[in-house]
Amino acid sequence: MPATRPTAFFDPGSGLAVLSTPHSCYAVRIGTDGSPRHHYWGTPLDLAELSGLPPAVSPADSSFEADAAADELAPQTGARFGPAGLQVRFADGTRGAQWRFTGHTVDGGELRLHLSDRHYPLAADLCYRVRAGSDVIERWTELTHTGGPADGPITVDRLDSASWTAPRLADYRLSHLVGGWNSEFQLQRDRLPIAETVLTSRRGITSHHANPWLAVDDGTATEEHGEVWSTALAWSGSWRITVHRDPVGRTTWTGGFGHEGLHWTLRPGEALTTPVFAGLYTPHGFGAASRAWHDHIRGHVLPQPRRDRPVVYNSWEATHFDIDLAGQFRLAELAARLGTELFVLDDGWFGARSSDRAGLGDWSPRREAFPDGLRPLADHVHRLGMDFGVWVEPEMVNADSDLFRAHPEWVLHAPTREATELRNQLVLNFAHPEVEAWAQLTLDRLVRENGVDWLKWDANRAFTDVGWAGHPDPDRLWIDHTRAVHRIMDRLRDDHPSLRIEACAGGGGRVDLGMLARTDQAWTSDNTDPVDRIGIQHGYSQLFPAQTMAAWVTDCPNAATGRTTPLRFRFHVAMAGALGLGGDLARWSSEELREAADLVARYKAIRPLVQHGHQHRLTGQDGVSAVHYAADDDTAHALLVWRPTTRFGHRPAALRLPALDPDARYLDVDSGRTHSGTTLRHCGIDLPLPAGDYASCLIRLARLD
Ligand code: DGJ
Numbered sequence: 001m002p003a004t005r006p007t008a009f010f011d012p013g014s015g016l017a018v019l020s021t022p023h024s025c026y027a028v029r030i031g032t033d034g035s036p037r038h039h040y041w042g043t044p045l046d047l048a049e050l051s052g053l054p055p056a057v058s059p060a061d062s063s064f065e066a067d068a069a070a071d072e073l074a075p076q077t078g079a080r081f082g083p084a085g086l087q088v089r090f091a092d093g094t095r096g097a098q099w100r101f102t103g104h105t106v107d108g109g110e111l112r113l114h115l116s117d118r119h120y121p122l123a124a125d126l127c128y129r130v131r132a133g134s135d136v137i138e139r140w141t142e143l144t145h146t147g148g149p150a151d152g153p154i155t156v157d158r159l160d161s162a163s164w165t166a167p168r169l170a171d172y173r174l175s176h177l178v179g180g181w182n183s184e185f186q187l188q189r190d191r192l193p194i195a196e197t198v199l200t201s202r203r204g205i206t207s208h209h210a211n212p213w214l215a216v217d218d219g220t221a222t223e224e225h226g227e228v229w230s231t232a233l234a235w236s237g238s239w240r241i242t243v244h245r246d247p248v249g250r251t252t253w254t255g256g257f258g259h260e261g262l263h264w265t266l267r268p269g270e271a272l273t274t275p276v277f278a279g280l281y282t283p284h285g286f287g288a289a290s291r292a293w294h295d296h297i298r299g300h301v302l303p304q305p306r307r308d309r310p311v312v313y314n315s316w317e318a319t320h321f322d323i324d325l326a327g328q329f330r331l332a333e334l335a336a337r338l339g340t341e342l343f344v345l346d347d348g349w350f351g352a353r354s355s356d357r358a359g360l361g362d363w364s365p366r367r368e369a370f371p372d373g374l375r376p377l378a379d380h381v382h383r384l385g386m387d388f389g390v391w392v393e394p395e396m397v398n399a400d401s402d403l404f405r406a407h408p409e410w411v412l413h414a415p416t417r418e419a420t421e422l423r424n425q426l427v428l429n430f431a432h433p434e435v436e437a438w439a440q441l442t443l444d445r446l447v448r449e450n451g452v453d454w455l456k457w458d459a460n461r462a463f464t465d466v467g468w469a470g471h472p473d474p475d476r477l478w479i480d481h482t483r484a485v486h487r488i489m490d491r492l493r494d495d496h497p498s499l500r501i502e503a504c505a506g507g508g509g510r511v512d513l514g515m516l517a518r519t520d521q522a523w524t525s526d527n528t529d530p531v532d533r534i535g536i537q538h539g540y541s542q543l544f545p546a547q548t549m550a551a552w553v554t555d556c557p558n559a560a561t562g563r564t565t566p567l568r569f570r571f572h573v574a575m576a577g578a579l580g581l582g583g584d585l586a587r588w589s590s591e592e593l594r595e596a597a598d599l600v601a602r603y604k605a606i607r608p609l610v611q612h613g614h615q616h617r618l619t620g621q622d623g624v625s626a627v628h629y630a631a632d633d634d635t636a637h638a639l640l641v642w643r644p645t646t647r648f649g650h651r652p653a654a655l656r657l658p659a660l661d662p663d664a665r666y667l668d669v670d671s672g673r674t675h676s677g678t679t680l681r682h683c684g685i686d687l688p689l690p691a692g693d694y695a696s697c698l699i700r701l702a703r704l705d
Pocket of ligand 1: 316346347391460504505506507523525
């Protein structure tokens with residue numbers, strides 16, 4: 001049903017719950033057995049069309065498996081043999097819920113389907129929300145123990161946010177993001193096997209290795225064409241999504257927080273609410289899907305989407321732990337001359353932190369480096385006209401720290417197991433209210449007392465040997481730790497409205513919609529090599545908008561790959577996101593500093609397009625790739641084009657620009673040439689790439705009418 005405004009309604013006659021967005025529609029039907037089943041997800045249909053679709057047969061009733069409709073959240077009872085999104089055990093040992101539909105509520109764009117178990121004191125709300133101007137459908141689940149003390153506790157072995165179902169397609173292909181430290185966000189696109197495919201993190205953070213985003217298509221979608229169903233989980237801890245392509249031709253996936261093997265206890269009166277698992281249908285290819293996600297994240301997730309992300313200078317790669325006040329002053333002055341707007345003091349400024357072996361947890365300035373505290377540096381940075389940022393890693397502690405000596409019981413640990421140190425550090429249990437209160441107070445004081453405008457919040461290791469000795473429900477920490485991190489960030493933002501936060505976890509180990517709801521940008525990867533970054537940024541852009549993608553220009557040879565590339569190429573790759581500089585500016589030649597200042601100025605000129613425009617990913621011939629950022633009203637365009645390697649006999653072919661208006665004319669601002677939109681769409685634009693490897697260019701177009 002075409003809807004200019006998103007709507008949510010329930011039609012008692014047909015038993016259909018319908019969510020309508022500007023370009024899509026999602027429908028659930030309550031079965032005769034009281035269990036909500038997936039009905040439709042795709043191009044807009046009206047109620048008559050939706051009612052005309054074959055009624056959903058309960059998986060529990062169906063004698064022929066191919067007839068059975070998928071559950072909105074599979075409850076483990078009846079003839080259901082796929083992955084169950086809800087797994088519970090009652091005090092008498094009975095497993096699974098058997099639902100009765102008890103009603104619905106609609107509040108604006110939010111719809112809730114109320115369910116309660118036919119025998120046990122368990123209720124669930126399946127929740128759906130649509131938002132103005134967005135095609136994304138947000139879903140989550142609330143589970144409540146409705147009984148009294150005599151009923152005993154209910155054990156929750158799994159509580160997913162939602163299950164999603166793709167329509168019957170000729171084939172199924174799965175796109176998802178894989179990687180590791182220094183190689184995050186690698187786009188993987190493979191035919192989906194007839195099997196259960198598990199995407200997961202068991203690390204306590206979202207992870208570098210998999211991101212809770214995926215897309216399903218029939219194997220024929222491209223950047224510009226084809227139907228795509230994609231989903232993203234708003235959770236920053238461990239998670240699991242199980243995609244099930246079954247032998248009778250159906251593909252569903254169920255996902256939520258926590259990995260397998262965790263158990264949570266619901267006591268009488270207690271409720272458990274999942275994070276949002278958001279879904280998006282787009283009929284115009286992967287590029288349109290990404291743009292719709294970017295719009296949604298800007299419109300409904302990011303705290304301050306319209307605020308320009310500053311050009312940052314971060315001193316980490318320049319100094320590592322070798323920090324002193326004079327050196328930071330010098331770097332700040334050089335950075336300011338280049339046009340940098342924010343100076344971030346990274347790791348090594350606190351406690352006994354002269355290496356990664358000590359001091360983590362002791363958040364007062366290291367005396368040898370900052371004898372009078374951080375104020376002199378903060379004031380100097382502010383005098384230079386920049387904001388002042390500080391790196392923190394609040395969830396972690398070195399065993400060699402005053403904090404650990406005072407509170408060894410604050411770390412995640414199983415008393416009978418050896419604690420595994422990764423990067424010489426342990427993880428604090430943020431689920432512990434005392435630890436959360438300590439972290440809140442420490443960070444608040446740091447910001448308040450030092451004029452801090454920006455926090456880079458890092459988390460450099462995964463959870464291991466997790467335990468919470470003496471706690472009656474120890475697995476809760478897998479949820480409550482993450483919730484405490486979110487809560488602290490929210491409170492810091494509330495208490496310091498101009499504070500901005502950058503999400504970091506040893507690079508891009510914790511980037512998700514939950515994190516982006518309380519941060520401004522994310523450190524994409526510790527790998528700053530521009531050639532590797534092209535792939536990392538391509539994967540990142542599948543879901544996340546460019547303004548959240550922190551990208552630095554650093555020194556050569558690159559610390560991660562040993563590769564040497566021209567400064568201009570490094571800039572052109574980093575300019576595709578929230579530009580930053582991370583090199584040792586004191587070693588840059590005056591020629592390099594001049595070129596850098598010029599490129600920073602050029603970035604600022606295109607920043608409104610990169611950070612607030614629409615992104616189109618382009619692929620040319622011979623290894624050429626590009627991103628095209630277009631203004632909302634088509635008046636201005638910027639293209640960043642890269643060709644890492646050259647081949648004899650191949651000159652770069654013109655690059656087609658399918659996003660342009662065929663009826664308009666465009667001025668190439670730098671060459672002064674004009675072109676028709678049709679020509680640029682169908683014949684392409686000539687690429688002024690210099691000869692040789694690591695060639696790149698910036699092209700700016702202005703609409704002429
Ligand atoms: C990992 C981050 O990704 C780096 O940028 C840097 O902040 C280091 N941690 C500091 O320990």
